Amino acid sequence: MAENGIGASVRRKEDNRFLTGKGNYTDDINVVGQTYAYFVRSPYAHANLNSIDTSAASASDGVVAILTGDDLAEDGIGPLICGVNVTSDDGEPHRAPLHPALAQGKVNYVGDHVAVVIAESLAQAKDAAEKVSIDYGVLPAVASTATAAEVNQQQIHDIAPNNMCYNWPFGDKAAVDAVFETAHKISTLDLINNRMVTNPMEPRAAAGEYNSGTEEITLHVTTQNPHVHRLILSAFNQLAPEHKLRVVGPDVGGGFGVKIFVYAEELVVGWACRKLNRPVKWTSDRTEAFLADAHGRDHVATAEMALDDQGKFLAMRVNTTANLGAYLSTFSTMVPSYLYAFLLAGQYTTPLIYSEVKAVFTNTAPVDAARGAGRPEATYLLERLVDVCAEDMGLDPAEIRRRNFIPVEAFPYQTPVVQCYDSGDYPAALEKALQLADYDGFTARAEEAKSRGMLRGIGLSSYVEACGIAPSAAVGQLGAGVGLWESAQVRFNPTGNVQVFTGTHSHGQGHETTFAQLVTEQLGVPIENIEVIHGDTAKTQFGMGTYGSRSLAVGGVAIAKACEKLIEKGKKIAAHALEAAEGDIEFADGDFTVAGTDKAMNIADVAFNAYVPHSYPEGLEPGFDENAFFDPLNFSFPAGTHVCEVEVDPETGEVEIVKYSAVDDFGKLINPMIVEGQVHGGIVHGVGQALLEGCQYDDDGQLITASYMDYAMPRADNVPSFDIDYAPTNPPHNPLGVKGCGEAGAIGAPPAVINAISNALGVKHIDMPATPEAVWRAAQSAA
Amino acid sequence: MEMISEQRIPASRDAVWAALNDTEILKQAMPGCESFDAIEENKFEAKLTAKVGPVKAKFKFQVELSEINAPNGYTILGEGLGGVAGFAKGSAKVDLTEDGDETILAYNVQARVGGKLAQLGARLIDGTAKKMADDFFGNLTDILGGSLESSD
Numbered sequence: 001m002a003e004n005g006i007g008a009s010v011r012r013k014e015d016n017r018f019l020t021g022k023g024n025y026t027d028d029i030n031v032v033g034q035t036y037a038y039f040v041r042s043p044y045a046h047a048n049l050n051s052i053d054t055s056a057a058s059a060s061d062g063v064v065a066i067l068t069g070d071d072l073a074e075d076g077i078g079p080l081i082c083g084v085n086v087t088s089d090d091g092e093p094h095r096a097p098l099h100p101a102l103a104q105g106k107v108n109y110v111g112d113h114v115a116v117v118i119a120e121s122l123a124q125a126k127d128a129a130e131k132v133s134i135d136y137g138v139l140p141a142v143a144s145t146a147t148a149a150e151v152n153q154q155q156i157h158d159i160a161p162n163n164m165c166y167n168w169p170f171g172d173k174a175a176v177d178a179v180f181e182t183a184h185k186i187s188t189l190d191l192i193n194n195r196m197v198t199n200p201m202e203p204r205a206a207a208g209e210y211n212s213g214t215e216e217i218t219l220h221v222t223t224q225n226p227h228v229h230r231l232i233l234s235a236f237n238q239l240a241p242e243h244k245l246r247v248v249g250p251d252v253g254g255g256f257g258v259k260i261f262v263y264a265e266e267l268v269v270g271w272a273c274r275k276l277n278r279p280v281k282w283t284s285d286r287t288e289a290f291l292a293d294a295h296g297r298d299h300v301a302t303a304e305m306a307l308d309d310q311g312k313f314l315a316m317r318v319n320t321t322a323n324l325g326a327y328l329s330t331f332s333t334m335v336p337s338y339l340y341a342f343l344l345a346g347q348y349t350t351p352l353i354y355s356e357v358k359a360v361f362t363n364t365a366p367v368d369a370a371r372g373a374g375r376p377e378a379t380y381l382l383e384r385l386v387d388v389c390a391e392d393m394g395l396d397p398a399e400i401r402r403r404n405f406i407p408v409e410a411f412p413y414q415t416p417v418v419q420c421y422d423s424g425d426y427p428a429a430l431e432k433a434l435q436l437a438d439y440d441g442f443t444a445r446a447e448e449a450k451s452r453g454m455l456r457g458i459g460l461s462s463y464v465e466a467c468g469i470a471p472s473a474a475v476g477q478l479g480a481g482v483g484l485w486e487s488a489q490v491r492f493n494p495t496g497n498v499q500v501f502t503g504t505h506s507h508g509q510g511h512e513t514t515f516a517q518l519v520t521e522q523l524g525v526p527i528e529n530i531e532v533i534h535g536d537t538a539k540t541q542f543g544m545g546t547y548g549s550r551s552l553a554v555g556g557v558a559i560a561k562a563c564e565k566l567i568e569k570g571k572k573i574a575a576h577a578l579e580a581a582e583g584d585i586e587f588a589d590g591d592f593t594v595a596g597t598d599k600a601m602n603i604a605d606v607a608f609n610a611y612v613p614h615s616y617p618e619g620l621e622p623g624f625d626e627n628a629f630f631d632p633l634n635f636s637f638p639a640g641t642h643v644c645e646v647e648v649d650p651e652t653g654e655v656e657i658v659k660y661s662a663v664d665d666f667g668k669l670i671n672p673m674i675v676e677g678q679v680h681g682g683i684v685h686g687v688g689q690a691l692l693e694g695c696q697y698d699d700d701g702q703l704i705t706a707s708y709m710d711y712a713m714p715r716a717d718n719v720p721s722f723d724i725d726y727a728p729t730n731p732p733h734n735p736l737g738v739k740g741c742g743e744a745g746a747i748g749a750p751p752a753v754i755n756a757i758s759n760a761l762g763v764k765h766i767d768m769p770a771t772p773e774a775v776w777r778a779a780q781s782a783a
Numbered sequence: 784m785e786m787i788s789e790q791r792i793p794a795s796r797d798a799v800w801a802a803l804n805d806t807e808i809l810k811q812a813m814p815g816c817e818s819f820d821a822i823e824e825n826k827f828e829a830k831l832t833a834k835v836g837p838v839k840a841k842f843k844f845q846v847e848l849s850e851i852n853a854p855n856g857y858t859i860l861g862e863g864l865g866g867v868a869g870f871a872k873g874s875a876k877v878d879l880t881e882d883g884d885e886t887i888l889a890y891n892v893q894a895r896v897g898g899k900l901a902q903l904g905a906r907l908i909d910g911t912a913k914k915m916a917d918d919f920f921g922n923l924t925d926i927l928g929g930s931l932e933s934s935d
């Protein structure tokens with residue numbers, strides 16, 4: 001292993017600037033002549049826009065312009081798009097209502113964008129916004145996921161009868177139904193997957209600047225995928241041609257999915273800066289983030305499992321209603337369909353699965369991918385159902401899992417729901433996790449807790465997730481409008497240091513360190529001589545960005561492939577410089593050597609030589625700079641077992657997580673410290689969903705959890721110190737042997753926590769978030 | 784939210800009814816009210832300042848009286864816009880019953896809020912609305928010469 005190479009817990013290079021206040025975030029961008037945008041948002045969930053009177057506001061101090069949906073339409077700026085098609089059961093594509101960046105004729109959720117005020121200062125913009133007079137014709141609102149598609153509901157979009165976006169069945173219903181007819185046992189569960197507001201620490205922001213000399217727009221924006229942003233803004237929104245639009249995602253302070261999407265504010269800022277020929281900046285405040293960031297989850301589902309007399313899963317049937325909000329966000333349609341139903345096999349050999357997903361519109365903020373995106377919903381449903389099965393069959397939750405696991409020798413394993421798992425050892429992770437959690441000692445601990453009047457419970461979650469989100473051919477077949485490969489360019493400078501340009505991006509995961517470790521391992525260049533560059537369309541080649549735990553598993557491999565090309569080219573140069581045959585050149589630890597001799601040349605010297613090619617023969621190309629694109633053959637399938645142990649105070653309903661053990665399979669770890677941090681963050685995210693976070697709209701579609709007073713985020717005192725270990729397997733299709741790790745915790749944790757609480761209370765189910773009130777009520781009803 | 788309560792007012796039903804139709808008295812009774820003007824028959828415009836938790840705003844209310852059944856009661860419908868604070872709307876059904884020389888004023892108030900009021904103050908709305916209703920009918924009782932005696 002190279003020093004600071006693969007497997008080393010190298011301290012994060014980027015933390016020097018993050019921890020000393022030198023990070024450069026979008027809101028840090030300030031330029032001469034900058035103006036400030038403030039959005040006038042609908043206070044109503046559903047209303048006709050009868051008129052907008054901006055005359056008083058326009059006369060307000062400092063106002064540069066007030067723009068509305070009419071101005072957007074006049075300038076031919078296109079509506080926001082959804083990039084993935086899902087075919088409904090009527091054979092038609094999903095219903096995609098018009099999604100203008102500024103409302104045209106109608107508003108459809110509280111926070112919907114009615115107008116933008118641009119002024120010399122933010123205070124002036126806000127003052128003027130108060131003077132924009134809008135006549136709303138208020139309409140009844142649809143706010144409930146479960147009832148949105150009922151026949152007598154208010155219609156939100158003409159194009160979507162019964163507020164249906166799509167009804168998407170998958171699987172052989174007749175075959176599944178037949179198994180249910182004759183099964184030994186049928187276990188059923190109704191559950192809700194609670195709606196979450198993602199809440200990255202840095203709110204969204206956009207800063208646009210137009211150069212009338214070059215006719216180029218530069219848009220700094222909080223994005224996880226600057227090239228995807230540029231592509232959509234250019235090709236679908238007609239903001240500017242791609243070569244005249246530079247999108248920069250500078251440092252990004254957390255994303256968790258919410259910064260994948262192209263939002264109204266960004267498009268409006270980019271458009272306005274050119275229209276006004278003034279720099280324009282917008283930064284979301286926290287309430288705006290609650291109102292208008294894409295939300296996550298929000299399913300209502302019924303799950304049924306047919307079992308034989310040994311507790312083997314014979315068939316599963318799932319009926320899900322998924323709330324997509326008022327409009328389709330950029331990738332929203334794929335979340336409750338392909339990313340959800342295709343994960344319903346989990347770690348088990350269930351041979352037949354039938355899923356029906358009804359995606360509905362409501363007068364609420366758009367819902368799209370959030371850390372895990374579809375896989376947490378699938379895993380929660382399945383792992384809760386498995387515990388219900390265990391109870392129904394009188395089996396220990398660990399035992400019923402053992403009986404149904406896909407055996408190690410069955411890999412690659414074709415599930416009945418499209419995914420073909422490449423590698424895994426589920427029993428190994430389970431047994432290791434049970435040991436780590438001292439599962440056998442639980443009964444004694446529960447007895448001891450009982451003596452103190454506390455209810456102790458233990459819960460398992462054996463998850464598998466599909467990340468990397470690839471290959472392009474597969475996602476293309478499914479209806480994605482993009483390919484899902486990744487790109488890299490590895491460039492030596494003449495003095496021997498290296499710039500690594502990656503097409504992915506970072507929203508805080510430490511890529512500048514992890515990717516540098518890959519390069520130092522492969523090329524032998526000291527890590528301090530390697531700089532990772534991302535997030536700027538003017539600097540890096542086209543790339544797909546960071547989401548779906550794909551950056552290392554896909555982007556890392558692209559870097560490794562570019563390094564391979566450098567080594568191949570370096571051999572040619574070294575052969576020339578060392579006057580040897582190319583076939584005799586070997587490369588190791590940063591040195592090109594002539595086999596069997598002591599003649600050697602360091603890769604830094606090769607780089608210098610490549611840029612000073614005084615005596616190169618014909619055919620030997622100067623320069624030391626290679627790029628590569630990697631399109632994987634399959635998704636990446638991390639998996640593991642999490643064990644959560646809780647103590648519930650039946651008097652107060654308070655839940656304390658007393659022990660949490662996680663054993664994950666992430667393949668090879670590049671930087672164990674960073675991986676551990678990702679696991680910690682993911683688990684806390686999942687604990688937040690399980691215990692605390694619940695986004696609530698009232699019956700009128702008013703968001704009543706729009707601040708941290710009413711929306712509880714997890715804090716350090718909500719979680720114990722975690723016990724983490726790994727049970728790696730080697731993914732055969734991944735050249736680095738790595739799997740994704742960024743979402744696993746958020747996928748594995750919610751069912752582990754709820755299984756533990758259900759176990760403690762002796763109840764079949766409790767919905768998330770299991771707040772003290774909900775737990776207390778459940779405890780009362782169980783007692 | 785919904786509030787049902789009643790007040791005993793030591794005045795005749797006719798006097799209470801008159802007060803309920805006197806914009807000057809209504810203005811005095813309404814907490815935070817700056818103006819209460821008739822704009823057409825049974826329609827009024829009221830301006831008042833209200834504070835719900837962290838949100839304090841001036842509201843412009845359109846008030847309409849309906850189901851008028853003199854002197855037994857009426858229903859007040861109100862819809863107020865508070866600018867960036869959002870909006871509030873509600874109704875109060877008021878019933879007057881004679882009880883000797885006194886009058887029992889029963890009310891059923893329904894209120895809803897939207898916009899910033901809902902986003903930041905939803906959990907405080909019930910308490911705030913109850914306090915405003917109590918204050919209003921309490922003030923009315925005071926103005927009519929009685930003392931507050933709530934019986935909810």
